[in-house]
Amino acid sequence: MRWDLKENVPIVSPSGEGWVLRNDFWLMSSWEKMRVEEFVEKFFGVKASLGSRFLVAHKMPSWEPGIDYASEIYGEGAKLGLLIHRVDKDAWAVEGTGALASILEGIGAAVNEIRESEAVSRRLKGKKIKIDTGKCADYCLVKAGDYVGFAKKTADNSYKIKDLARKGFRLLGEPAASSLLNKNMDVLEKMADEAKSFIRRVSEKYGQNEVPVAYSGGADSTALLSLAVEALGGERVIAVYTDTGMEFPETIAYAESVAARLGVRLVVLKSIYDPISEIRRRGIMSVENRWCTRLLKLEALKKFYREGGYRVYLDGARAYESSLREKTPRLSENPYIKEVARALPIRDWPRMLVQLYLMWRGIPPNPLYDEGLTRIGCMVCPAMMNYELKLSYARNRSFHEAVMNSAGLSPEEYLSMRWKGR
Structure with missing residues (x-):
């Protein structure tokens, strides 16, 4: 897949030009884009209006049991990060790239400057740094010289820099x-x-x-x-x-x-x-x-x-x-x-x-795709992701209660979907 920067649209490229996407990829639904918007506003205090913009999701395999959705995000001519859903916290998160950090800085997000002695351009990627936790929550934007990046809080209350990129990425023109x-x-x-x-x-x-x-x-x-x-x-x-x-x-x-x-x-x-x-x-x-x-x-x-x-x-x-x-x-x-x-x-x-x-x-x-569902046949399916079952449950409560009662499962057991791996 490649990106037309002038028109700000993705192009399917069978010849192998651009990014090589080995798994399934798709135009993100309005529901998926809302998860990105909510995350950006919660952690960085800015509104990223993505409704009319095209974002492409590239399915990634889960690397741990607690993740049931993981997709790379592409948009504005760049790889923007990874959208994930954690079952244990029932929470969505974006692990951003330096390109996303640059775009967010451009629309007003606060960025924490790293001390010059630490700022050795891209060699900071993957390194842990100390940031005033009063300025950041679980995620933080950082900059070092001409580079801007995305950092994530670790167990020892330091921040690990996930990615850095040169400044200059921005929102492109409104696509059609x-x-x-x-x-x-x-x-x-x-x-x-x-x-x-x-x-x-x-x-x-x-x-x-x-x-x-x-x-x-x-x-x-x-x-x-x-x-x-x-x-x-x-x-x-x-x-x-x-x-x-x-x-x-x-x-x-x-x-x-x-x-x-x-x-x-x-x-x-x-x-x-x-x-x-x-x-x-x-x-x-x-x-x-x-x-x-x-x-x-x-x-x-x-x-x-x-x-x-x-x-x-x-x-x-x-x-x-x-x-x-x-x-x-x-x-x-x-x-x-x-x-x-x-x-x-x-x-x-x-x-x-x-x-x-x-x-x-x-x-x-x-219309169910824009309600967050990808499995739109049966209201309960072992191939559903955990968050999808919860969405379905909210829409069709009486049916799901009948399923739970017949299976002898409590609401917690049922909605956890631990039964799907039996």
């Missing part, structure tokens, strides 16, 4: 969505055309006049559904949505609106199993025992594909999502639905490209 699309149009058109060509080849290979799309109401399957309509025509595409009995009501409504917008038939499959009864009988689902997917979703899909005589379906799974999906071939047999092939037209798309495609086609995203 039209510029974001225009700058990414070459890669968008190329990837969309390739995906549509793949869809047509798959349809011809299996001789299916009607092609099902496994539809969840999420961004990936919504982009795929639109691509399928462009490739085959709306009359040849079916959106197949499985209602597990645990779906967000907003997602069901969104799926209906998208299907109507694209002019495709929406088939809503209902599981014959009651999730609350199954939790009582089997125990709550976990990462290692996701009986919910197999029982509540795949059984209904298997029956539908078998009875309809379908030999292939389209799925929006992407390699960037996980190491398991990275290993999944673009066209293969689903191990749970062996008689039907699964085709992955957007397998090699990063999440940002999915977002750009939806913007290009004027399809609004599921």
Whole structure:
């Protein structure tokens, strides 16, 4: 990914120009940007209005059990730091770079000057220094000569300098969505055309006049559904949505609106199993025992594909999502639905490209994304992050209480999500 400094927009760069982002990356939601704004105002006393600005998050692996969200932040033509959520404190934090420190100084944040004898430019990075704790809380901005940086309080009440950069980073011009699309149009058109060509080849290979799309109401399957309509025509595409009995009501409504917008038939499959009864009988689902997917979703899909005589379906799974999906071939047999092939037209798309495609086609995203949720199917899922379950709990309390009671869990046990690793 690279950054257009004049237009102040990120550009997906398959050729490897700019930053090499090895994991999934995306345009941060308004909810994620609010977490950054709150942190900046709390610790540095300035308002960073990010609502109209484009920030890109790059998923990072957690390096300790207490962290369930960690993403690098890119914006204003620079790497700005790391946004993390700590489960034990239920708190969000930004571990900033020197570039972010420079930008914050430029909008009025106080910066603590390090004594000249200590200021040996970038060699201070990683070093501990003493700062008057009356001037700083857990995080502090520091400067030394021409350098400005970001420091974090340590257990011995000193501050460790996380990063330094030369002064000069600043907020760039106000970006426009039209510029974001225009700058990414070459890669968008190329990837969309390739995906549509793949869809047509798959349809011809299996001789299916009607092609099902496994539809969840999420961004990936919504982009795929639109691509399928462009490739085959709306009359040849079916959106197949499985209602597990645990779906967000907003997602069901969104799926209906998208299907109507694209002019495709929406088939809503209902599981014959009651999730609350199954939790009582089997125990709550976990990462290692996701009986919910197999029982509540795949059984209904298997029956539908078998009875309809379908030999292939389209799925929006992407390699960037996980190491398991990275290993999944673009066209293969689903191990749970062996008689039907699964085709992955957007397998090699990063999440940002999915977002750009939806913007290009004027399809609004599921509103739950801007409410802080990334898992927008089931209201409870072992793949959720801890903070997501709490957000879901606040929205759908009666459902979650039924799950807790059936699983024999207290609110503290349930919301801690310790059960997901059973």
